[in-house]
Amino acid sequence: MNLLTFKGGIHPKEEKFYTEDKVIREMPRPTKVVIPLRQHIGAPCELKVAKGDNVKTGQVIGNSPAYICANVHASISGKVVDIASMPHPILGHCLSVIIESAMEDKWVEVEHYRDWEHLTNEKLRMIIKEAGIVGLGGAAFPTHVKLSPPEDKPIDTVIVNGAECEPYLTSDQRIMIERAKDIIQGLRIIMKILSAKKAFIAGEINKPSALSLMAKASKGEKDIEVVPLKTKYPQGSEKQLIKAVLNREVPSGRLPLDVGVVVQNVGTALAIMEAVVLGKPLIDRTVTVTGLAVKEPQNFRVRIGTLFQDVIDACGGFDKEPGKIIMGGPMMGIAQKSTDVPVIKGTSGILVLPKKEVNLSHPRDCIRCGRCIEVCPMRLMPNMLGILVERAKFDEAKRYHLLDCIECGSCGYVCPSNRSLVHFIKLGKFKISKK
Amino acid sequence: MDKLVVSTSAHIKDSDSIPRIMWGVNLALLPVLIAAVYFFGLYALGVVLSSVISAVITEAVIQKFLFKKPVTVSDGSAVTCGILLAFSIPPSVPLWLPAVGSFVSIAIAKQCFGGLGWNVFNPAMIGRAFLLICWPVEMTTWTSPLDGVTGASPLGILKEEGFSKVVEFFGNRTTMYTDLFIGNVRGSLGETSCLLLLVGACYLFYKKYISWHIPVSFLGTIALLSWMTGGDPLFAILSGGCILGAFFIATDMVTSPVTKTGQLIFGIGVGALVVLIRAKAGYPEGVCYAVLLMNTLTPLIDRYIKPKPFGVVKK
């Protein structure tokens, strides 16, 4: 079969067998959560509660007048015991609200709309903004912003991203298997807001049951099509996905909406459905807890703010001595220095690698083998970018399209010299942004 | 639990590394070594060992005492360089000669430029060029396989006396091709047995350590140009180290272009230069100098042949 895909990319070991057959379970409610006020791209939230307040599940504890921002809600009911700067999986430290759980899980009053078809698009966007929904694939960009394209850029196609190309992670796959109907409903809401004519649900062919269930759920809906894609990393990257499904190339430095497309992760589609139909704000998400060093790998539905340690304990703790704890997948995830960090909206997985799987060998000089160029999905020259950043030639690196890099890590994965090419590229981007 | 490793993504890595690639190349060269010992006797093994040992010692000494860097001889690249140098010189040379050549290869062509990855020229070929300039007599004394009689190499006969004499020398065309293919001819230590070189090359292809671009464009250009100039294309390819050069020397990652298109251009350039040198220059064979000349163009090729980035429109 000739499957759709893009040029370049790599085939790392999938390692999804740990959790791909495990049904998503509700993780027991933690006794304490740490909810950072900044879990998304954009302005940080302003604090709306004070120390000592009693909060209910779903209560807004942080919001902001800024447009690019997503509300933060209490994920359990209980008492605010402290407001302090706490460890954060991405930012290092962030002002966070610490809530100690009460005996029962009391929810705030929510409004929900089973008959959302009659609502205006403005109202729907409002609900999504209020629910604090962000892209759940990992980038955590506020969804209501993504769903408000400028007037002059009509959106004709929505792609629901179920590629989940990162090795180990299975949360999207499980959502598709267990909540296919709800995802379709979420997709319908997105299509209504954008007035899009056509939608695709795209997934890698290594999850056949998820794809067939999605196809079954969307049967009879002519404008929704399920497309199987070749299993290849980074198939789930927005630009590569659009290229594979629609053969459209997002211009350098532009967004998918410039080619009339909006891509939403399956998890996001589900969260939109839950926010609109059930009135539930984004207070939990599906997290794959996996890796050889975890005793019982699981797909968990975890309240936002639960500490990694509690999540890992709920999986039976460590099986082997952990060498590396990663938030996200092994290709793009962020290594953590401790387990005291909370699950945030962008936490798609917690991956614990045992000591022996941690790559500690020393980097060498580039031997110009050209493999990174072959695999780069953006068709860049990572070898040159690495050398130029090493030599602090940032302007030259910019001419080699440093800023187009999506940091997928394919180059570092294949590099026989074991060079941390993504590290150099991130450093280069940082230095250029400082100029 | 107190010691977690923190690093940038990606957190996983495929299994290939420099040592793996270099030792893979060495392994691919092993059958040729066996052929060399069969055709030229145990002395051939001595030549290779002298070259390899000198290369390894030179690299270790320079890294340890001169640059005070970690010694990286275990990555196998010095061994590769030593083997390739020994393979490209005549089997009858005195044993000190490959040792000197390896010293020059490693010290001047590799370490002076900054070590593996930074060398502009193929170190083994620099060593060979050095030896050829310094000791031309030793470097052009060819012995016959098996019986050890000295005489001219097939390309030498071609240069001096013409193609018909070459055919006469072998008997007829069929024996010429088979002898050249099996390696039953006078020539450099490791260049004669095209058959076993191809076996090694297949291994490199299988492991994806080399791609088809340089060998095909290199040999294709030689065949095409020698056919156009009235020569025998098959003879041109099978003689004078072309197979060794095409699969093992020109494909050296460090000194060839990084992009596939660049590699095609590189291969065509080497092929054209080989034909030109054989036809017009003073040397009967030309792979060594052709590769070295194209090495100088590699940075230029890399500067102009770049992949078109995703989503970038040409203005």
Added chain:
Amino acid sequence: MLKIFLNGIFKENPIFRLALALCPSLAVSNTAFNGLGMGLCLLFVITSSNVIISSVRNLIHPKIRIPAYLTIIAVLVTMVEAFLHAYVPALHKSLGIFIALMVVFAIVLARAEVFASKNTVWKSLMDGLGMGLGFALAMVLLGIIRELLGSGSVFGYNIMGQNFKPILIMLFSPGAFLLVGLLMGFFNWYERRFTKNL
């Protein structure tokens, strides 16, 4: 004064540190004798030109100083050539065109421009002597090494014995290039070590 003199020999040795006048050093340092001859000729030329130019430095209009310098140097070089032709014809023959080319050697003009045109006669004399001697020593060093490795002898006396296989490359310019490069590296390394110990 001594400092200016020594400056040319070590710290700013024309060949190994300033990388000037490389063309003759590559071309005529193939034997120790040629190197010495070339060095002595240049020693005379650079010293005399430094002295003359510094003594007339205030008379030369800045806009035409280069032609003026060249004329002075050309006169000196012509004298040298005539002298060699008359008394040492063998050396004259082996140095050939490079005697005349001394007119445009970068080192002579550079010292005239950089030093002699701004300093007193005495200082310029010392600078010329230092630079000339530095050049001559470097040439002799190159000549000795190249002759030794390339033909197994020094100043024509066989040293390496009959069994030595000469390293022919040392007699050609590529060998000279390699040697100059390696010696430059050696002097850089030596200086770095030396200054570190200070």
